[in-house]
Amino acid sequence: MFLRRPTKEVGTLPQWRLMWRQFRRHRLAMAGAAILIPVYFVAIFAEFFAPMSSSTANTSMTYAPPQVVRYSGEHGLHVYGYTTERDATTYAQTYTEDPTQVIEVGLFVHGDEYKLLGLIPSDIHLIGPVTKGEQFFLLGSDENGRDLLSRLIHGARVSLSIGLVGVAASFLLGMLIGGISGYFGGGVDNVVQRVIEFLMAIPTLPLWMALSAALPTDWGPLTRYFAITVLLSLIGWTGLARDVRGRFLSLREEDFVTAARLDGVGRLSIIFRHMIPSFASHIIASLSLAIPAMILGETSLSFLGLGLQAPAVSWGVLLEGAQNVRVVANAPWLLAPGVAVVVVVVAMNFFGDGLRDAADPYGSAGRARRKKPFWRGRAGRRASATINTATGR
Incomplete structure (x- = not known):
C-alpha cells in the first residue's frame, strides 16, 4: 500500500498583496513613504508638535x-x-x-x-x-519675531491638505469626463478632446495667476483656501482625463464589457462597476503623482501673493517673506519652507513611481527590474560552454 505524499495547497494572492510585494522592492519609494508618513502625521496634529501658536510673536526678537x-x-x-x-x-x-x-x-x-x-x-x-x-x-524667527518652526508645522497642514483636496476634486472631473469621452467616442470624444487640448495649451502659471487675481480681496482665509483648491482642480483634471480616455478606448471592446452590455447593464454601471475597477491601480498611481503638482501650484501662487494670504499660514505664504535677497542673506533660515517643499515633492514623486511600478509590473518599469544578464548567470555560462564545444571555439 502506497501512501500518497501530501501536496502543498496552491492559492492565489489578492492584487493588493502582489502590489505590496512589488512596492517593497522599490527602495526609493519606501524611502519616500518613510518621509511622507511622519510628515502627514505631524501636519494632522500640528498644534501638539508645534512649540507655540503660529501667531505668537516677540517683536523684540x-x-x-x-x-x-x-x-x-x-x-x-x-x-x-x-x-x-x-x-x-x-x-x-x-x-x-x-x-x-x-x-x-x-x-x-x-x-x-x-x-x-x-x-x-x-x-x-x-x-x-x-x-x-x-x-x-x-x-529662528521671522520679521515679526514669530517662531519659524511653529509656523512651518502649521503651514504643512494647509500645503499638504490642499494637494489631497485638489486631487480628489480633479479625480472626479477626470474620471467622469474622460470616461464619457472614451466610452462613447465619436463626436462626444472629439468635443471633449478639443476642450482638453485647449486647456492644456494655456500656460499653467499665467492661468493660475489670472484666476487667482479674479478672486475678491475681501474673502477670508478659509474661503480663499477653498477657492484656490477649486481653481487648481479645474485645471488639474485634464491629464487624468486623457489617461482614462485611453484606457476606456482599449477596454470598451473587451469581452467582459460586451457581455455586460448584452446582459442589459446600464452604461453608467458598466463604466463604474466593470471598467474603472479593471485599472484602479493605474488611477491610484496617477493620483499620487498629481499631488506634488497641486502643492507646487499653491506654493507658487502664495509666493507671488496671489494665493493664500496672511493670517493664513502655508509654506507659500512663509516663502513670501523670503523674496528680498538682502533679507535672505542675513536670515537664510527663512528658506526652510522651500527646503520642506522640495523634500516633500521629491518624496511624493518617489512614492508615486513605486506605486506605478507596483501597479504595472508587466510594463516598461516592470521589465526594467534589476536582474542579472543572461550571460552572467549559471544557465548562461552553461549555454555558452555548450556553444563553444559545438563550434570548437
Whole structure:
C-alpha cells in the first residue's frame, strides 16, 4: 500500500498583496513613504508638535537666529538666550549668545492653548520652554519675531491638505469626463478632446495667476483656501482625463464589457462597476503623482501673493517673506519652507513611481527590474560552454 505524499495547497494572492510585494522592492519609494508618513502625521496634529501658536510673536526678537539645544547634568535640555545690539548707523540688530541666560527645554510642556483637531482643548506641546513665554526659536524667527518652526508645522497642514483636496476634486472631473469621452467616442470624444487640448495649451502659471487675481480681496482665509483648491482642480483634471480616455478606448471592446452590455447593464454601471475597477491601480498611481503638482501650484501662487494670504499660514505664504535677497542673506533660515517643499515633492514623486511600478509590473518599469544578464548567470555560462564545444571555439 502506497501512501500518497501530501501536496502543498496552491492559492492565489489578492492584487493588493502582489502590489505590496512589488512596492517593497522599490527602495526609493519606501524611502519616500518613510518621509511622507511622519510628515502627514505631524501636519494632522500640528498644534501638539508645534512649540507655540503660529501667531505668537516677540517683536523684540525679529530675525533671531536658530538656537542650539544643549544638554548638561545641571540644567538638562536647554538653550541659551540672546543679547541684542543695534548698530547706530545701519540700525541692524545683531544677536549674541548669552550663556548666562539658560532657558530650560522640556518635553510635553504647557504652552499656548489650542484645540486639537478643532475639538479637544489642550495646552500640551511636544517640546518647548519649561517657562511659558521665554525665547525659543529652534529654526529662528521671522520679521515679526514669530517662531519659524511653529509656523512651518502649521503651514504643512494647509500645503499638504490642499494637494489631497485638489486631487480628489480633479479625480472626479477626470474620471467622469474622460470616461464619457472614451466610452462613447465619436463626436462626444472629439468635443471633449478639443476642450482638453485647449486647456492644456494655456500656460499653467499665467492661468493660475489670472484666476487667482479674479478672486475678491475681501474673502477670508478659509474661503480663499477653498477657492484656490477649486481653481487648481479645474485645471488639474485634464491629464487624468486623457489617461482614462485611453484606457476606456482599449477596454470598451473587451469581452467582459460586451457581455455586460448584452446582459442589459446600464452604461453608467458598466463604466463604474466593470471598467474603472479593471485599472484602479493605474488611477491610484496617477493620483499620487498629481499631488506634488497641486502643492507646487499653491506654493507658487502664495509666493507671488496671489494665493493664500496672511493670517493664513502655508509654506507659500512663509516663502513670501523670503523674496528680498538682502533679507535672505542675513536670515537664510527663512528658506526652510522651500527646503520642506522640495523634500516633500521629491518624496511624493518617489512614492508615486513605486506605486506605478507596483501597479504595472508587466510594463516598461516592470521589465526594467534589476536582474542579472543572461550571460552572467549559471544557465548562461552553461549555454555558452555548450556553444563553444559545438563550434570548437
